Amino acid sequence: MSTKDEVKPVAHVKHFMRELLLGRQDPEEFFCLSLSLLGHQYTQEQFLDLIEPLAEGHEELHTCLVTIFLDYFTKVQSGKGVEEEELELALTLSMQEMREGELAAQGPLSHAQRLSYAQRAIRGGRVAQKNGNSHCSRAPVPCDMEQAQRERCTEGLIGKITNIQNESVCVTGTEVRYPSLSRSDEDVPVGINSSQDEKSKRSRRRRQRKRQQLAMSLSPSSPRPVLLWFRRDLRLNDNPALIGSLEVGGPVIPVFLWCPEEEEGPGVTVAVGGASKYWLHHALLSLNHSLERLGSHLVTVKVETSSQEALQRLVTDTGAGTLLATALYEPWLKERDDLVFTALQRQGVKCQLYHSYCLRDPNSVSTEGVGLRGIGSVSHFMSCCQQNPGPGLGTPVDAPLCLPVPSAWPQGCHLSQLALARMPRRKDGTVVDWATNIRSSWDFSEEGAQARLQAFLRDGIYRYEKESCRADAPNTSSLSPYLHYGQISPRSLLSESRSARCRPPKFQRKLAWRDLAYWQLTLFPDLPWESLRPPYKALRWSSDRAHLKAWQRGRTGYPLVDASMRQLWLTGWMNNYMRHVVASFLIAYLHLPWQEGYRWFQDTLVDADVAIDAMMWQNGGMCGLDHWNFVMHPVCAALTCDPCGSFVRKWCPELAELPDEFIHKPWQCPTSLLRRAGVVLGQNYPERIVTDLEERRAQSLQDVAVVRRQFGQYVDRHSGCDLIPLPDRLVKEALGRGDIVQSGSRFLLPVITRMEFKHQAHDTDAKSNPFDAVLKGYVSRKRDETIAFLNERDFTASVLSENAQRRDRQERDQRALEGLPHPPAAHSRARRTPSKDIFSVVPAGVTVRHK
Numbered sequence: 006m007s008t009k010d011e012v013k014p015v016a017h018v019k020h021f022m023r024e025l026l027l028g029r030q031d032p033e034e035f036f037c038l039s040l041s042l043l044g045h046q047y048t049q050e051q052f053l054d055l056i057e058p059l060a061e062g063h064e065e066l067h068t069c070l071v072t073i074f075l076d077y078f079t080k081v082q083s084g085k086g087v088e089e090e091e092l093e094l095a096l097t098l099s100m101q102e103m104r105e106g107e108l109a110a111q112g113p114l115s116h117a118q119r120l121s122y123a124q125r126a127i128r129g130g131r132v133a134q135k136n137g138n139s140h141c142s143r144a145p146v147p148c149d150m151e152q153a154q155r156e157r158c159t160e161g162l163i164g165k166i167t168n169i170q171n172e173s174v175c176v177t178g179t180e181v182r183y184p185s186l187s188r189s190d191e192d193v194p195v196g197i198n199s200s201q202d203e204k205s206k207r208s209r210r211r212r213q214r215k216r217q218q219l220a221m222s223l224s225p226s227s228p229r230p231v232l233l234w235f236r237r238d239l240r241l242n243d244n245p246a247l248i249g250s251l252e253v254g255g256p257v258i259p260v261f262l263w264c265p266e267e268e269e270g271p272g273v274t275v276a277v278g279g280a281s282k283y284w285l286h287h288a289l290l291s292l293n294h295s296l297e298r299l300g301s302h303l304v305t306v307k308v309e310t311s312s313q314e315a316l317q318r319l320v321t322d323t324g325a326g327t328l329l330a331t332a333l334y335e336p337w338l339k340e341r342d343d344l345v346f347t348a349l350q351r352q353g354v355k356c357q358l359y360h361s362y363c364l365r366d367p368n369s370v371s372t373e374g375v376g377l378r379g380i381g382s383v384s385h386f387m388s389c390c391q392q393n394p395g396p397g398l399g400t401p402v403d404a405p406l407c408l409p410v411p412s413a414w415p416q417g418c419h420l421s422q423l424a425l426a427r428m429p430r431r432k433d434g435t436v437v438d439w440a441t442n443i444r445s446s447w448d449f450s451e452e453g454a455q456a457r458l459q460a461f462l463r464d465g466i467y468r469y470e471k472e473s474c475r476a477d478a479p480n481t482s483s484l485s486p487y488l489h490y491g492q493i494s495p496r497s498l499l500s501e502s503r504s505a506r507c508r509p510p511k512f513q514r515k516l517a518w519r520d521l522a523y524w525q526l527t528l529f530p531d532l533p534w535e536s537l538r539p540p541y542k543a544l545r546w547s548s549d550r551a552h553l554k555a556w557q558r559g560r561t562g563y564p565l566v567d568a569s570m571r572q573l574w575l576t577g578w579m580n581n582y583m584r585h586v587v588a589s590f591l592i593a594y595l596h597l598p599w600q601e602g603y604r605w606f607q608d609t610l611v612d613a614d615v616a617i618d619a620m621m622w623q624n625g626g627m628c629g630l631d632h633w634n635f636v637m638h639p640v641c642a643a644l645t646c647d648p649c650g651s652f653v654r655k656w657c658p659e660l661a662e663l664p665d666e667f668i669h670k671p672w673q674c675p676t677s678l679l680r681r682a683g684v685v686l687g688q689n690y691p692e693r694i695v696t697d698l699e700e701r702r703a704q705s706l707q708d709v710a711v712v713r714r715q716f717g718q719y720v721d722r723h724s725g726c727d728l729i730p731l732p733d734r735l736v737k738e739a740l741g742r743g744d745i746v747q748s749g750s751r752f753l754l755p756v757i758t759r760m761e762f763k764h765q766a767h768d769t770d771a772k773s774n775p776f777d778a779v780l781k782g783y784v785s786r787k788r789d790e791t792i793a794f795l796n797e798r799d800f801t802a803s804v805l806s807e808n809a810q811r812r813d814r815q816e817r818d819q820r821a822l823e824g825l826p827h828p829p830a831a832h833s834r835a836r837r838t839p840s841k842d843i844f845s846v847v848p849a850g851v852t853v854r855h856k
């Protein structure tokens with residue numbers, strides 16, 4: 006290296022030395038970096054001088070670095086096996102200690118004196134190496150090996166070698182031969198501290214990997230590095246992009262770019278809200294630890310201008326020839342990715358996207374052969390997937406054992422600089438740590454996801470089919486935040502659940518719901534902010550901020566709603582049934598717009614997911630593709646999901662002493678009982694913010710009737726179904742099939758519509774509502790089962806009914822054609838809605854005239 010060439014790498018090494026002193030790097034990493042930057046020979050000659058300043062004031066660090074240095078140059082070079090190296094290192098150190106022991110008699114050794122032994126040893130080695138004497142490149146071995154051995158064992162000098170203490174070590178002059186060094190992991194002699202042994206094995210494996218990687222990075226024929234762009238696939242297991250990066254063959258540079266503006270898209274999605282950001286911070290931290298175990302690390306970059314520019318800079322800095330990532334499906338992120346990939350490809354970089362975020366790439370789902378009837382329901386979506394199968398899921402792949410690292414790492418920033426977990430400060434400077442409970446409720450790591458999955462497979466999955474609605478028992482998987490950040494792949498989740506002892510079709514269907522949400526978002530990019538059904542955009546909503554705040558903070562006076570909202574605030578999560586309860590309450594009883602609920606969920610859920618959240622709130626807000634054909638009553642629902650009130654007692658402790666009978670309706674509790682339970686309504690627990698639920702519901706129905714009348718062109722006159730404008734992609738698939746009709750320049754599609762709305766459209770003056778959507782809760786076991794069944798059906802009830810009716814019709818027509826008598830009436834299972842439902846058939850098409 007010429008002096009000019011030396012300056013830059015040495016400056017880098019000094020920079021990394023500062024990082025080391027700040028504790029941001031460990032000594033082994035620092036050594037590896039120095040080796041990569043300075044090259045082999047220069048490191049061998051200058052490293053000890055470079056770290057000399059640490060000898061004063063940072064003795065331990067200095068000793069550690071010298072040990073690593075010795076370890077590398079005296080042992081790896083001689084081409085020995087790792088265990089052999091460990092033992093030799095141990096011997097060298099024990100020799101050093103012995104000498105120190107000898108010298109101790111002459112007075113205590115200074116730090117510099119202690120190190121000088123090691124330095125002399127290595128320098129001696131270097132001279133010997135130059136002379137071509139490879140044996141001498143190792144530090145001299147003490148003559149009295151037995152004594153050294155004894156000292157090691159009695160003083161426990163180096164835990165790593167305790168597992169060979171019972172084996173014979175044969176010493177011949179300066180040569181040491183070892184008996185069977187290729188132990189299997191199970192081969193640990195009795196009486197040995199296994200955790201210490203495990204630790205030593207782990208560190209040994211880590212070092213071995215680092216050395217392999219170093220060797221790789223030093224090879225002049227190394228291929229160009231691969232940039233592995235982590236986004237929402239923060240895992241090592243079953244990560245096709247990661248496996249793909251290994252297949253390329255070059256060193257892999259894992260990067261994470263943070264650009265909130267790009268994540269946010271059009272500016273109203275709250276794509277990564279507070280709780281979700283907090284989760285992301287920890288997920289990245291944990292991914293970095295996992296990568297470190299592979300000898301690599303995550304380069305985090307705070308994007309100043311655009312991801313495209315940041316990646317182009319990374320390519321220039323590292324000479325990377327390939328960029329790999331897992332595909333994301335939010336339309337604005339896909340657009341960003343397309344731009345990035347085009348720009349990099351122009352720069353000569355190979356780019357590839359892998360599909361593992363969903364079970365099915367939503368852009369590949371087609372309605373071909375299925376049609377559009379029932380669109381929005383999971384059954385319709387599954388039919389589309391079955392009819393038009395994708396490339397096949399394949400089997401999950403394990404995490405790799407090591408990652409090849411580059412010879413030089415690009416500059417990243419510290420994770421904290423992304424400000425993902427920054428907490429607000431009070432005026433007095435103290436921190437408002439709103440995440441205490443979130444921290445104690447979750448293990449944010451990939452291992453945490455695996456642990457949850459295993460716990461669910463052991464236990465919850467057996468109750469999932471019938472009791473996933475229970476708020477008072479952990480019967481669901483709670484894997485949503487891990488799925489959102491890709492800490493577990495849906496493919497491995499599906500595969501694990503399939504191998505469970507009980508068959509959980511309902512659980513597997515949930516993964517289809519997840520894919521359905523992403524399909525909907527690709528079809529309707531406005532999903533997170535604009536109602537899909539045009540008339541509902543004009544719906545009269547309340548603007549009562551006090552009601553909204555009460556709902557957000559869990560102070561509505563309805564214990565089930567409050568307990569759920571408090572659980573959400575404190576832990577960042579609530580189960581699916583409760584999400585339905587609080588959504589119904591916001592929309593049907595408080596008349597607040599669904600977008601408020603969506604935004605609050607996005608900010609407070611750790612699993613906040615633009616696609617799923619928007620789809621569910623649109624459905625709950627009566628304007629999505631699939632109308633919820635039910636409304637949850639805040640008291641009746643409790644009889645199903647929290648019959649004994651334990652959920653409410655946990656999250657609303659001020660009500661804990663109320664008897665079961667009144668726990669969900671304290672306003673009906675006699676004053677004496679309230680007093681005894683220490684509850685003062687309006688003081689330590691709020692009064693109800695709305696009291697006449699029936700009246701509020703009737704008003705909501707009325708408001709819907711008004712807009713449906715006002716925008717009659719979007720209501721099918723025959724069936725009463727809502728009509729929505731069809732996205733271009735679906736138009737192409739549907740043209741010529743009669744699913745849709747052209748109206749002016751537009752195509753309108755009839756969609757699943759709530760029974761009571763259809764009834765209203767037909768019978769505008771009707772006072773009665775035979776299709777009342779309010780769900781009544783049930784207490785008895787039998788009724789619980791019925792409601793679980795109905796809940797399952799609610800989402801798809803009308804679609805299933807349509808399918809059944811269509812089949813019946815076809816069969817009848819067929820028999821008529823063949824001159825056969827009518828088939829006997831089918832004995833179907835009881836439904837909540839009357840069987841004579843004239844509104845349940847979604848018509849094949851309708852013509853709407855535009856004025």
Ligand SMILES: Cc1cc2nc3c(=O)[nH]c(=O)nc-3n(C[C@H](O)[C@H](O)[C@H](O)COP(=O)(O)OP(=O)(O)OC[C@H]3O[C@@H](n4cnc5c(N)ncnc54)[C@H](O)[C@@H]3O)c2cc1C
Nearest residue numbers: 481482483484485515518519580581584612613614618621
């Ligand atoms: C108003 C509302 C808003 C919602 N917002 C979100 C959200 O932002 N993020 C989110 O992940 N889920 C959302 N859901 C769906 C569902 O409530 C959660 O996925 C579920 O409660 C997570 O718990 P779990 O992992 O124990 O689910 P499980 O019942 O164990 O299901 C396993 C997985 O399937 C998926 N899943 C389950 N239910 C649905 C569903 N209805 N739609 C799509 N995917 C589903 C999730 O990824 C879930 O982790 C919302 C539901 C409602 C009613």
